[in-house]
Amino acid sequence: MYRNIDIICNPSSGKQKFQQNIQDIKKMLENEGRKVKIFYTEKKYDGKNYTIESCKGTTDLIISVGGDGTLNEVVNGLMESERKIPLAIYPTGTVNDFASFFEISTKVQDFYRMIQHGREKWVDAGKANDHYFINVAAGGKITEVAHKVSSDSKTILGRMAYILEGARDFPREIFKPVQLKLSVDGEMVEREVLFFLVSNTQFVGGFKQLMNRAKIDDGKLDLLMVEKLPVKDFFNIFVKAFNGSHIDHPKVYYKYVEEVTIMAEPAMEIDVDGEYLGNTPAQISVIKKAVKILVP
Numbered sequence: 001m002y003r004n005i006d007i008i009c010n011p012s013s014g015k016q017k018f019q020q021n022i023q024d025i026k027k028m029l030e031n032e033g034r035k036v037k038i039f040y041t042e043k044k045y046d047g048k049n050y051t052i053e054s055c056k057g058t059t060d061l062i063i064s065v066g067g068d069g070t071l072n073e074v075v076n077g078l079m080e081s082e083r084k085i086p087l088a089i090y091p092t093g094t095v096n097d098f099a100s101f102f103e104i105s106t107k108v109q110d111f112y113r114m115i116q117h118g119r120e121k122w123v124d125a126g127k128a129n130d131h132y133f134i135n136v137a138a139g140g141k142i143t144e145v146a147h148k149v150s151s152d153s154k155t156i157l158g159r160m161a162y163i164l165e166g167a168r169d170f171p172r173e174i175f176k177p178v179q180l181k182l183s184v185d186g187e188m189v190e191r192e193v194l195f196f197l198v199s200n201t202q203f204v205g206g207f208k209q210l211m212n213r214a215k216i217d218d219g220k221l222d223l224l225m226v227e228k229l230p231v232k233d234f235f236n237i238f239v240k241a242f243n244g245s246h247i248d249h250p251k252v253y254y255k256y257v258e259e260v261t262i263m264a265e266p267a268m269e270i271d272v273d274g275e276y277l278g279n280t281p282a283q284i285s286v287i288k289k290a291v292k293i294l295v296p
């Protein structure tokens with residue numbers, strides 16, 4: 001039984017009712033004699049720094065409350081700490097790819113039950129330059145544009161739909177390929193691509209089948225690149241991505257990798273778990289069974 005629980009909470013993420021739910025979960029856990037503390041983040045890196053502090057003490061479970069950005073910070077804090085404390089995820093963001101993959105519920109009773117009877121599972125993490133990620137590293141015009149387009153939706157899927165609807169000037173820019181030179185597990189590969197993804201899980205950007213061969217604990221990341229192609233073929237791939245059949249398309253490159261170095265000319269923006277990391281070159285690798293998470 002977990003006795004010392006630290007909750008790391010981004011109060012700016014998600015709806016107000018989640019904050020009440022967290023208070024309810026805290027009370028329920030305290031009623032069983034557990035010590036529970038809540039740390040509210042105020043700015044970038046608070047989540048990571050609180051996690052590092054928790055790992056130094058006697059905390060035996062961390063609960064991350066927020067979106068993918070907060071989860072990413074907590075994972076970075078855990079990865080930089082000696083003691084590997086199990087992590088539970090209470091997802092309040094708009095995307096929550098990682099938590100959706102594990103079907104983690106935000107209902108108070110379900111989440112409380114997971115703390116009581118959940119299973120601990122070691123999962124892989126990725127590292128891009130000096131930053132860790134739990135879900136995905138990505139780059140390409142489409143991710144750059146998706147970041148810039150102001151839409152209510154934060155998922156790639158939602159934003160793509162918004163772009164495709166013609167709600168604003170159609171950004172031809174997303175079809176501008178980037179010349180990449182990659183070292184894929186030591187093998188040199190050159191491709192002109194629209195975008196690439198290096199993923200740890202199957203769910204990316206709201207698509208549940210985009211990386212449908214990825215396994216979270218196989219010691220591999222999955223590299224997907226969509227190569228330069230006519231616009232109509234791109235839409236074909238987009239539609240196929242709903243059921244996972246895009247992977248067999250001749251312009252889709254898909255490979256299990258342990259280490260990939262990505263160089264681009266001109267340099268390309270990279271993001272990890274939906275947050276901007278920096279520009280290429282990027283050295284991306286897998287860390288096998290790096291984080292212990294609590295699953296239902």
Ligand SMILES: Nc1ncnc2c1ncn2[C@@H]1O[C@H](COP(=O)(O)OP(=O)(O)OP(=O)(O)O)[C@@H](O)[C@H]1O
Nearest residue numbers: 012013041042043044066067068069070093094095
């Ligand atoms: N109190 C705060 N106010 C504003 N921003 C914060 C606060 N605490 C943390 N942040 C920053 O907010 C960013 C977004 O956090 P997070 O991803 O958890 O929320 P979200 O945007 O609601 O989720 P999602 O991106 O999944 O929709 C993170 O980079 C985090 O560092």
